[in-house]
Amino acid sequence: MPEGHCTPSSLSQTPDSDLADRASVGSPIELIIAPPKRWLSINWGELWRYRDLFQVFAWRDISVRYKQTVLGVLWAILQPLITMVIFTFIFNRVAKIDSGDGSPYPIFLYVGLLLWQYFSGTLTNASNSMVANASIVQKVYFPRLIIPASTAVTGLVDLAVASLVLIGMMIHYGYYPQPTGLLVLPLLIFIAVLASLGMGLFLASLNIKFRDVRYALPFIIQIMMYVTPVIYPVSMLDNHPVVKKLMLWLNPISGVISNARAGLLGTAPIDWGVLAISGCTSVMFFFFGLYFFRATERYFADII
Amino acid sequence: MAIPIIEIQCIGKRYRIGAAKEKYLSLRDEVAKWLSPAARRAKAAEKEFWALKDVSFSVEPGEAVGIIGRNGAGKSTLLKILSQITPPTEGTITMRGRVGSLLEVGTGFHPELTGRENIYMNGAILGMSRKEIARKFDDIVLFAEMKQFLDTPVKRYSSGMYVRLAFAVAAHLEPEILIVDEVLAVGDAEFQKKCLGKMREVAKGGRTVVFVSHNMAAVAVLCSRGIVLDEGRLSYAGTIAGATQHYHRRTKVLAPTCLSERKDRLGTGQLRFAEFWCEDADGRRIASAVLGKKATLCFAYQAKSRIQNVSVAFNLRDQSGTILVNCNTADTGTDYATVPPSGILKCVLPVFPLRPGIYHGALYAKVNGEVADWLQEAISVDVVEGDFYGTGKLSSQGAVLVPHTWTVMTDGRMPPEV
Numbered sequence: 262m263p264e265g266h267c268t269p270s271s272l273s274q275t276p277d278s279d280l281a282d283r284a285s286v287g288s289p290i291e292l293i294i295a296p297p298k299r300w301l302s303i304n305w306g307e308l309w310r311y312r313d314l315f316q317v318f319a320w321r322d323i324s325v326r327y328k329q330t331v332l333g334v335l336w337a338i339l340q341p342l343i344t345m346v347i348f349t350f351i352f353n354r355v356a357k358i359d360s361g362d363g364s365p366y367p368i369f370l371y372v373g374l375l376l377w378q379y380f381s382g383t384l385t386n387a388s389n390s391m392v393a394n395a396s397i398v399q400k401v402y403f404p405r406l407i408i409p410a411s412t413a414v415t416g417l418v419d420l421a422v423a424s425l426v427l428i429g430m431m432i433h434y435g436y437y438p439q440p441t442g443l444l445v446l447p448l449l450i451f452i453a454v455l456a457s458l459g460m461g462l463f464l465a466s467l468n469i470k471f472r473d474v475r476y477a478l479p480f481i482i483q484i485m486m487y488v489t490p491v492i493y494p495v496s497m498l499d500n501h502p503v504v505k506k507l508m509l510w511l512n513p514i515s516g517v518i519s520n521a522r523a524g525l526l527g528t529a530p531i532d533w534g535v536l537a538i539s540g541c542t543s544v545m546f547f548f549f550g551l552y553f554f555r556a557t558e559r560y561f562a563d564i565i
Numbered sequence: 566m567a568i569p570i571i572e573i574q575c576i577g578k579r580y581r582i583g584a585a586k587e588k589y590l591s592l593r594d595e596v597a598k599w600l601s602p603a604a605r606r607a608k609a610a611e612k613e614f615w616a617l618k619d620v621s622f623s624v625e626p627g628e629a630v631g632i633i634g635r636n637g638a639g640k641s642t643l644l645k646i647l648s649q650i651t652p653p654t655e656g657t658i659t660m661r662g663r664v665g666s667l668l669e670v671g672t673g674f675h676p677e678l679t680g681r682e683n684i685y686m687n688g689a690i691l692g693m694s695r696k697e698i699a700r701k702f703d704d705i706v707l708f709a710e711m712k713q714f715l716d717t718p719v720k721r722y723s724s725g726m727y728v729r730l731a732f733a734v735a736a737h738l739e740p741e742i743l744i745v746d747e748v749l750a751v752g753d754a755e756f757q758k759k760c761l762g763k764m765r766e767v768a769k770g771g772r773t774v775v776f777v778s779h780n781m782a783a784v785a786v787l788c789s790r791g792i793v794l795d796e797g798r799l800s801y802a803g804t805i806a807g808a809t810q811h812y813h814r815r816t817k818v819l820a821p822t823c824l825s826e827r828k829d830r831l832g833t834g835q836l837r838f839a840e841f842w843c844e845d846a847d848g849r850r851i852a853s854a855v856l857g858k859k860a861t862l863c864f865a866y867q868a869k870s871r872i873q874n875v876s877v878a879f880n881l882r883d884q885s886g887t888i889l890v891n892c893n894t895a896d897t898g899t900d901y902a903t904v905p906p907s908g909i910l911k912c913v914l915p916v917f918p919l920r921p922g923i924y925h926g927a928l929y930a931k932v933n934g935e936v937a938d939w940l941q942e943a944i945s946v947d948v949v950e951g952d953f954y955g956t957g958k959l960s961s962q963g964a965v966l967v968p969h970t971w972t973v974m975t976d977g978r979m980p981p982e983v
Contacts (some may be wrong), residue, residue: 291660292649292659292660293659293660294659294660295652296652296655296657313695317685317686318717321682324678325678329677380872385934397673400650401650401692402650403690560651560652562645562651563580
């Protein structure tokens with residue numbers, strides 16, 4: 262609360278602050294710094310002004326990622342590829358899990374793995390991004406949102422690279438996408454971006470105050486993988502309707518993966534109902550994370 | 566009168582001391598706090614600490630304002646609020662122009678990226694658009710003097726090169742309001758001079774500059790106005806000369822001046838000055854030397870081991886910067902052949918020769934002919950009125966008083982008195 266006895270000092274005379282006077286300054290920018298309000302809106306205009314910085318952050322993460330590695334960008338292919346080989350052996354050959362829709366298990370699994378690794382990678386990177394960039398956060402102002410948001414873009418590059426293998430597999434197995442599947446694909450990726458970013462923003466803010474997040478995160482991701490149809494088809498849960506419903510409603514990635522399989526491998530029609538549910542859930546995740554982040558953002562520099 | 570470009574009204578910033586101390590909490594602590602009534606009471610008892618309180622002033626367009634204050638006076642907090650890094654707890658600040666702040670040089674430099682890439686990275690973080698950086702790119706490279714290393718990862722740079730590149734980017738930031746922290750205390754002496762020149766150019770170029778520094782000489786050169794903060798409150802606002810004077814009056818050498826925390830020092834560090842104070846004839850610590858009385862200047866130091874061939878020097882300047890006194894062991898022929906790993910070097914002035922006022926000076930030590938420690942603005946000596954000649958009389962002329970005697974003798978030409 263500003264107190265009554267506080268008077269502006271004599272450094273220079275403070276003129277009457279009537280509006281006409283202010284307008285005559287002619288400077289288009291007037292910035293007011295004040296204690297934060299309880300409910301913060303998103304300043305989209307400011308975010309747009311800082312778009313160059315967003316690009317720079319994304320570009321930095323991409324270009325730094327594989328520096329001083331021998332295999333370089335091949336890592337983006339090797340990770341899902343090796344996982345696919347091992348999982349196929351264990352879950353398909355040994356545990357007898359099948360794709361359930363007639364498609365070969367490796368390609369069925371690979372579609373799931375691609376999207377899952379995008380989701381888990383972005384979630385991990387976004388959650389750790391604020392702490393990793395602590396030194397910048399403490400020294401320079403810019404919309405903090407840029408840091409976690411840029412991690413979503415970085416993940417897309419890996420996703421694109423790893424997709425090359427998928428194209429090879431499609432040719433090998435003779436499974437081709439249906440036209441609607443290709444059209445829906447950007448939407449599916451968008452849902453994955455919203456969902457991972459929403460959770461990532463929430464965990465990034467939490468991580469600043471509670472470093473427990475760093476230790477809990479790998480565990481959360483591991484658990485989540487089992488409640489997401491990555492290694493098994495959703496149809497395997499037909500005998501457990503409650504579990505199936507919960508998974509589709511609460512986990513937007515489930516709907517993304519099952520529809521991506523249907524669309525890309527042409528094994529089933531797009532399930533628009535499930536897609537709509539996933540879309541709604543991911544939008545809710547996103548806005549929850551966004552507002553949680555915004556509400557805590559201004560104190561990051563004090564507690565990071 | 567023009568409308569101020571920065572208006573600061575009743576700014577206050579509160580920290581909870583408990584929260585400030587623990588860097589981060591674990592979730593368990595927080596849960597425990599909610600569950601246990603004892604812990605909750607402890608939370609209620611947490612002390613509040615106002616890093617800033619009721620600070621108000623305004624800055625005219627084109628002014629360069631220096632913010633002065635001791636450590637912990639709230640300078641950094643004010644700077645962080647002005648830079649929007651942390652919000653104020655109360656009050657408002659209105660800024661009418663594009664703001665750029667430099668709290669550190671090289672923010673966001675990534676060791677794996679090349680010099681060229683880091684220029685773009687750092688520029689963007691400081692708020693420059695890509696076009697702007699591209700336009701200034703050649704100037705930046707020229708200023709940093711490192712064309713041939715542009716495509717080398719920054720991690721292979723020497724620290725000097727790193728700082729040069731970082732400052733070069735920062736120096737080309739062109740906002741209407743520039744907020745600067747002690748970035749000048751970087752690089753070698755030559756480069757520091759260049760940076761100071763660039764800063765002066767910015768200040769003279771009609772842009773508004775808010776500058777925070779311990780380097781009083783730099784503040785005095787760059788700024789036209791000064792703000793003194795003391796324990797989170799505004800204690801003076803006015804001309805820079807008035808502000809420096811006010812600051813020096815506030816920081817009388819009552820307690821020994823701590824030098825060990827200073828970062829802006831040069832030299833090998835084989836010997837480092839830790840503290841400075843004055844003693845009177847009886848060996849008591851004094852806040853002020855007395856004109857004409859014996860004063861001993863004491864310099865506590867730390868060395869890595871017992872060292873040999875040590876040469877020490879200090880000087881004292883008046884408010885206008887003229888060096889009035891220079892004392893050094895080289896001139897007196899009393900270089901120390903050997904000194905213990907830690908101790909106190911003392912210089913005795915049998916008759917203190919300077920008039921009442923405050924004098925500042927640099928402190929310097931050489932070990933085996935190599936600079937071991939060199940601190941600008943290391944010492945400040947407050948002098949009070951004294952009876953220099955023991956006559957109770959003293960005219961007002963002359964900055965330095967020297968003990969002397971008068972006599973008269975016949976030259977043999979005048980006829981002797983009859």
